Amino acid sequence: MAKLPISAEKIIDKFGPKKHYTPMGGFEGSHEPDKLVKTHCCFCAMQCGIQLKVKDNKIAGFEPWMEFPFNEGRLCPKGVQRYLQNNHPDRLLQPYQRVEGKGFEPITWDNAMERTISEIRRIQTQYGNDSFAMLSGVSLTNEKSYMVGKFARLALKTKNLDYNGRLCMVSAGAGNKKAFGLDRISNSWADLKHAEVIIIAGSNVSECFPTLTHYIWQARDNGAKLIVVDPRVTPIARTADLHLPVKPGRDSALFGAILKQLVDNDWIDHEFIEKHTNGFEAAAEAVKDYDLDWAEKTTGIEKEKILQAATWWGKAKTSFLLHARGIEHHTKGVDNVLSCINIVLATGRIGKPYCGYGTITGQGNGQGGREHGHKCDQLPGNRDISNPEHRKYIAEVWGVEEKEIPGMGLSAYEIIEAIHRGEIKGLISICFNPIVSLPNNNFVREAFEKLEYYVAIDFFLNETARHADVILPGSLHEEEEGTVTTAEGRVVKINQAIDPPGEARKDSDILIEMARRLGAGDKFNFENSEAVFNELRVASKGGTADYYGISYEKIEKNMGVFWPCPSEDHPGTPRLWEEKKSAFPDGKARFNPVAYKEPAEVVDKDFPVILTTGRVVSQYLSGTQTRRIGKLVDQYPEPLLEIHPSLAIQYNIQNRDLITVRTRRGEATFPAQIVETIRPDTVFIPYHWGGSHSANQLTVGDLDPISKIPEFKVCACQLIPTGKKAAPAEERSAYQSS
Ligand SMILES: Nc1nc2c(c(=O)[nH]1)N[C@H]1C(S)=C(S)[C@@H](COP(=O)(O)OP(=O)(O)OC[C@H]3O[C@@H](n4cnc5c(=O)[nH]c(N)nc54)[C@H](O)[C@@H]3O)O[C@H]1N2
Numbered sequence: 024m025a026k027l028p029i030s031a032e033k034i035i036d037k038f039g040p041k042k043h044y045t046p047m048g049g050f051e052g053s054h055e056p057d058k059l060v061k062t063h064c065c066f067c068a069m070q071c072g073i074q075l076k077v078k079d080n081k082i083a084g085f086e087p088w089m090e091f092p093f094n095e096g097r098l099c100p101k102g103v104q105r106y107l108q109n110n111h112p113d114r115l116l117q118p119y120q121r122v123e124g125k126g127f128e129p130i131t132w133d134n135a136m137e138r139t140i141s142e143i144r145r146i147q148t149q150y151g152n153d154s155f156a157m158l159s160g161v162s163l164t165n166e167k168s169y170m171v172g173k174f175a176r177l178a179l180k181t182k183n184l185d186y187n188g189r190l191c192m193v194s195a196g197a198g199n200k201k202a203f204g205l206d207r208i209s210n211s212w213a214d215l216k217h218a219e220v221i222i223i224a225g226s227n228v229s230e231c232f233p234t235l236t237h238y239i240w241q242a243r244d245n246g247a248k249l250i251v252v253d254p255r256v257t258p259i260a261r262t263a264d265l266h267l268p269v270k271p272g273r274d275s276a277l278f279g280a281i282l283k284q285l286v287d288n289d290w291i292d293h294e295f296i297e298k299h300t301n302g303f304e305a306a307a308e309a310v311k312d313y314d315l316d317w318a319e320k321t322t323g324i325e326k327e328k329i330l331q332a333a334t335w336w337g338k339a340k341t342s343f344l345l346h347a348r349g350i351e352h353h354t355k356g357v358d359n360v361l362s363c364i365n366i367v368l369a370t371g372r373i374g375k376p377y378c379g380y381g382t383i384t385g386q387g388n389g390q391g392g393r394e395h396g397h398k399c400d401q402l403p404g405n406r407d408i409s410n411p412e413h414r415k416y417i418a419e420v421w422g423v424e425e426k427e428i429p430g431m432g433l434s435a436y437e438i439i440e441a442i443h444r445g446e447i448k449g450l451i452s453i454c455f456n457p458i459v460s461l462p463n464n465n466f467v468r469e470a471f472e473k474l475e476y477y478v479a480i481d482f483f484l485n486e487t488a489r490h491a492d493v494i495l496p497g498s499l500h501e502e503e504e505g506t507v508t509t510a511e512g513r514v515v516k517i518n519q520a521i522d523p524p525g526e527a528r529k530d531s532d533i534l535i536e537m538a539r540r541l542g543a544g545d546k547f548n549f550e551n552s553e554a555v556f557n558e559l560r561v562a563s564k565g566g567t568a569d570y571y572g573i574s575y576e577k578i579e580k581n582m583g584v585f586w587p588c589p590s591e592d593h594p595g596t597p598r599l600w601e602e603k604k605s606a607f608p609d610g611k612a613r614f615n616p617v618a619y620k621e622p623a624e625v626v627d628k629d630f631p632v633i634l635t636t637g638r639v640v641s642q643y644l645s646g647t648q649t650r651r652i653g654k655l656v657d658q659y660p661e662p663l664l665e666i667h668p669s670l671a672i673q674y675n676i677q678n679r680d681l682i683t684v685r686t687r688r689g690e691a692t693f694p695a696q697i698v699e700t701i702r703p704d705t706v707f708i709p710y711h712w713g714g715s716h717s718a719n720q721l722t723v724g725d726l727d728p729i730s731k732i733p734e735f736k737v738c739a740c741q742l743i744p745t746g747k748k749a750a751p752a753e754e755r756s757a758y759q760s761s
């Protein structure tokens with residue numbers, strides 16, 4: 024059924040001009056809050072501690088939470104504005120349905136649920152259970168993530184459930200599972216402070232994890248050498264001892280060449296390799312031809328710099344290697360991760376004080392959310408949905424027959440492709456904005472237009488929800504109790520500060536009600552979030568991500584508990600691999616041979632410039648939340664095209680000239696920002712905007728074959744100056760979507 028153009032303005036316009044929101048009417052001045060609630064920032068995986076000020080069941084501001092050990096009161100520009108969401112005029116306060124030709128109109132909860140359930144039934148009867156898919160997100164707490172996994176499998180009875188971490192940490196997760204059999208950073212941040220050498224590969228730490236910068240600076244104050252691998256001279260790279268300006272998509276060549284230097288110069292820990300690892304010879308063999316000349320040619324980094332990095336890393340006694348999406352958002356993201364792990368294992372610096380390795384997880388609950396079973400291939404405790412033993416255990420916990428748990432389903436982007444092919448007809452999304460965040464999003468939008476029924480659960484109307492038949496107003500972080508697991512593996516408590524406003528409901532209550540109406544209510548008899556957590560503990564018991572020994576009380580008492588924590592008397596595990604070096608039965612970590620491969624799309628004479636994408640400090644993900652907060656919009660109101668002066672001269676480009684960027688998928692126009700902090704062969708666009716401002720109109724949909732992550736970080740583009748200048752940023756509308 025073709026759909027008419029969708030008008031979301033009905034919802035937004037009732038609040039007057041589309042203006043972003045700054046003040047907190049009525050709360051400023053001398054009003055004393057009714058209470059202060061200790062909880063965490065809702066944005067990135069640092070999950071900084073914060074105290075929310077509550078007045079009349081509304082969030083009125085915040086106070087620092089000085090005692091929380093990770094951030095000790097420090098917050099970043101997003102953290103100090105996050106309190107402005109609960110009372111925001113754009114909050115969805117009641118369910119809506121889309122009426123053909125009319126846009127959205129309010130609908131009762133009962134009707135919204137009825138319509139949803141009858142459409143699920145109709146579609147599943149007509150096309151089979153798997154034709155109704157679900158997409159979830161890891162801004163959700165552990166409890167909600169767990170519940171979504173159980174809901175999709177037992178209430179919706181579909182195998183096609185996946186989550187937005189598929190765009191985020193899955194390359195790291197797959198690499199870590201191959202090398203260590205477990206998916207968590209090896210040490211807590213505390214171990215960064217005394218590392219002698221720190222490598223940061225593909226992370227703009229200062230803009231994306233601002234409060235972590237403090238730990239890196241402390242290490243530098245203690246004499247650490249900092250090496251940053253990034254095609255851009257990011258703020259953290261500006262303070263580095265060595266910056267390696269890698270050509271996008273070439274990290275496995277760089278780390279392969281470093282491994283070869285370690286081997287050739289005998290900067291390796293033979294005893295560690297012998298006793299604690301497998302597969303070293305094959306990994307060394309794979310890089311035997313990666314000499315410095317080849318590496319310089321392939322990576323675009325001067326060979327002296329590569330040798331310097333290898334020498335510092337090779338000779339250090341303690342070290343920490345961190346990476347993030349810069350090396351992971353690739354069709355060979357898993358290879359890149361493994362090439363990093365190989366240099367860590369070769370030098371044996373893991374499982375000891377100040378010796379660590381890991382990915383810097385991105386989303387608020389990116390760590391916990393990848394453990395509790397809302398991935399297409401996973402059951403709780405980071406169990407494998409295809410493993411008969413694992414299935415049996417979870418079936419027992421859930422009180423069902425093993426065969427009632429569906430098998431492995433499609434990953435996030437594959438679900439969109441299946442919708443496009445007409446194989447999937449219905450969708451529920453919670454906490455995901457795929458039309459902005461998935462690559463090649465004109466294709467994604469076409470898919471959404473083909474759905475017979477789509478229901479979105481969110482607290483704001485995001486770009487994807489504009490295509491929904493029904494929108495259900497869900498809850499913010501501070502509107503429901505739960506736990507999240509921070510990037511360092513610390514399980515912390517999210518405390519409920521206020522009730523959802525208007526008719527908005529807690530996300531969990533929405534899922535429970537839907538499950539009940541789908542006839543699976545008996546599996547969702549949870550009195551509160553703690554009851555969900557207690558079931559999650561049991562479900563995770565014996566899995567690699569074991570939470571069994573963690574309780575709400577223990578978290579509160581210790582300001583967080585690090586998993587694995589297998590028993591009630593266990594203190595938790597801030598540092599992994601002190602004895603065993605992996606979760607495999609032999610306790611040994613595994614090298615994996617990595618042969619360098621090119622990105623899916625390389626530059627040629629038609630598309631001669633490399634395009635890479637990422638983030639800026641004041642915007643968050645698809646921007647649904649931060650593009651609505653005035654001060655954050657003022658800091659970075661619109662996406663800019665970062666371009667080096669020497670490339671700009673070739674095209675006669677000046678600052679704020681409007682440049683059309685064209686790729687094989689589409690084109691979009693951005694104001695130029697000429698900066699010396701980027702490679703001359705590469706341009707960068709932040710991706711936090713939708714519609715005609717969306718960088719994802721340009722990116723490629725090719726996936727890593729193992730992790731199924733898209734290649735957001737490299738494709739080939741043309742630059743076409745339009746001959747026009749952009750209007751001054753402040754004159755443009757704030758909540759820019761189209
Ligand atoms: N302000 C802000 N903070 C955030 C977020 C946000 O949206 N905004 N999102 C959170 C989430 S979910 C995530 S995943 C993290 C992401 O955190 P990061 O991974 O640190 O951020 P990105 O900007 O995606 O990419 C990091 C860097 O990779 C570089 N890069 C591009 N291509 C390559 C390459 O081929 N090799 C290497 N070595 N580097 C490359 C880019 O220049 C960029 O500086 O941030 C979290 N924190």
Ligand SMILES: Nc1nc2c(c(=O)[nH]1)N[C@H]1C(S)=C(S)[C@@H](COP(=O)(O)OP(=O)(O)OC[C@H]3O[C@@H](n4cnc5c(=O)[nH]c(N)nc54)[C@H](O)[C@@H]3O)O[C@H]1N2
Nearest residue numbers: 162187190191454455456460485497636644645647710735
């Ligand atoms: N080109 C390009 N694209 C990228 C990236 C890139 O670097 N470049 N990065 C990728 C990465 S790493 C990520 S993580 C993805 C993120 O992409 P998405 O996950 O699509 O982005 P979000 O903005 O987090 O969308 C989440 C939606 O969930 C809602 N939400 C947040 N918290 C809750 C909650 O507790 N309950 C409910 N019901 N809703 C909630 C928000 O309002 C928002 O509408 O984008 C990816 N896309």
Ligand code: SF4
Nearest residue numbers: 064067070071099102
């Ligand atoms: S660093 Fe992350 S968790 Fe901390 S305040 Fe900023 S966005 Fe929030």
Ligand SMILES: [Mo]
Nearest residue numbers: 190191385386
């Ligand atoms: Mo992410």
